[in-house]
Amino acid sequence: MTTYTFALLPGDGIGVEVVAQARRVLDAAAELEGLEFRYDEIPCGAKYYLEHGADWPEGSRERCASADAILLGAIGWPAEDGSGTTRRADGRMAGWEAIVGNRAELELYANIRPVKLLPGIQHMISGTHRNVWAPEDVDMVFVRENSEDLYAGIGGVRKIAGRQEVAIDTRIITRTATERIMVTAFDIARRRAAVGRRRRVTCVVKDNVLLGCRLFVDVFHEIGQDYPEVEREVVLVDAFTQWLVRHPEKFDVVVAPNMFGDIITELASALQGGIGMASGCNIGDRHGMFEPIHGSAPPIAGQNRANPMATILAAAQALTWLSDKHSDPVLATAGGRIEAAVRSVVREGQTLTYDLVGTERASSTSEVTTAVIAALKADHAG
Known part of the structure; x- marks a missing residue:
């Protein structure tokens, strides 16, 4: 069995939460399809910079380059003096290396963003x-x-x-x-x-x-x-x-x-349906980094409220890209089934976050992921 490695860059705020939920879905898909995924989680972002004076640990770029795919959460955190986002001493946003730096150094020259309205949104x-x-x-x-x-x-x-x-x-x-x-x-x-x-x-x-x-x-x-x-x-x-x-x-x-x-x-x-449903792929000839397009959303960070769908869809897109790169059709099947599971949950409309249905009907981040995994398992069994 081939093992595929994901470099995980949770980053700041809700990025940490949604990457964790995407990992749950990847693990479920791997178990169902007979795949094996390994994760190399790299701390990074503005909060990391505030604590350590660097965007991420030394050697992180090499760890990203050696992974089969990169899954990024969100980068950015308010400055302590209220002047906007936290910035490095050189004026760039703290966490720059994980997002813009990776795009440049790994030659991720194409940012590909599918925009598709799912039934039920x-x-x-x-x-x-x-x-x-x-x-x-x-x-x-x-x-x-x-x-x-x-x-x-x-x-x-x-x-x-x-x-x-x-x-x-x-x-x-x-x-x-x-x-x-x-x-x-x-x-x-x-x-x-x-x-x-x-x-x-x-x-x-x-x-x-x-x-x-x-x-x-x-x-x-x-x-x-x-x-x-x-x-x-x-x-x-x-x-x-x-x-x-x-x-x-x-x-x-x-x-x-x-x-x-x-x-x-x-x-x-x-x-x-908003940025909670929007994912992006940063693609080059050798490397790929996948992410939701939303930010770190400090006001709701740590509250289990964020919409995980964009990051789950980004993970599915990573599997499809890996399938093409490695000629492994099982990866494409897994990616397609994750997308189908998201469509099923959205179409039913019973387990969605506040940005899609309002606060009164809202489910939590983890509840939405649990529903996606249930739909994934049902699709596989059927």
């Missing part, structure tokens, strides 16, 4: 729960360039008489990084077309103003010529935001530079 519109779209209207994949743009970390500040007067962030768009993200996007569109989805990639930019976006669009069309069966369209990011919430059914695969991709995927999560 209701949208939070103007403070009330009500359905707006049918599940078939919301089924798209966002492909965000993950290694450069404003996240390249190039820039600086200027102080005059001890007062900060200028802050500069330099945006970097390169042909090499753009080419590989475009290939990723068009490959996904081709695979989705094979199962009945529309053949279209939408490129979201601001090329009427920004030079980097013009290069991004040029490469988009160049790579697109190798996929003649896939439609191409370019949409300005400001226009895209309103089309996304008005007509989500029009979109299939969406590709964007790093910063725009970060913003529009957060908006898109509202279409699937």
Whole structure:
């Protein structure tokens, strides 16, 4: 039996809770499918920084690199002086190495975020729960360039008489990084077309103003010529935001530079029931890191209230990715059954957290996970 190793990066706040719940589901799936998982849990994040003066223990990057997949919880914690998030001495957010550092050092150049509305999920519109779209209207994949743009970390500040007067962030768009993200996007569109989805990639930019976006669009069309069966369209990011919430059914695969991709995927999560249902994959040629897109949520940390679904879905996506990487169909079966178990619990609507059903009907984090495991076992038995 092959053993697969997961590096677990629980991080801060509810990240610790949801990673623990995802591990419960992985263990249940492993037992049912005859798999063997090993876990290397690495403490990290802002709270770790406050205690130790470092984002994580020495050698943690190597431990992540040697794992078969990485499962990340959430990074970030309020600064003790109330000035915002805790920052390192160099000005970066505490816990930087576990999230942005891993993306850069492990060459996780593609951030892939599926946005799919599951039957039974209701949208939070103007403070009330009500359905707006049918599940078939919301089924798209966002492909965000993950290694450069404003996240390249190039820039600086200027102080005059001890007062900060200028802050500069330099945006970097390169042909090499753009080419590989475009290939990723068009490959996904081709695979989705094979199962009945529309053949279209939408490129979201601001090329009427920004030079980097013009290069991004040029490469988009160049790579697109190798996929003649896939439609191409370019949409300005400001226009895209309103089309996304008005007509989500029009979109299939969406590709964007790093910063725009970060913003529009957060908006898109509202279409699937909120960030508690939204997961993301950070993928490179050799490594993969999987995570919920929500933050550490300090106000509810330690209260057993957080929605574990996004992290459970991220774990399922890790299994599917590992299946492709290692040609192990059992992993794909396990990942598919975990996703089916989540769909079953959501469709029944009896065991969901407060963000989906409100406080009065809410179940706890651990109760939701228990329900997912029960559905997983029922699916396997049936």
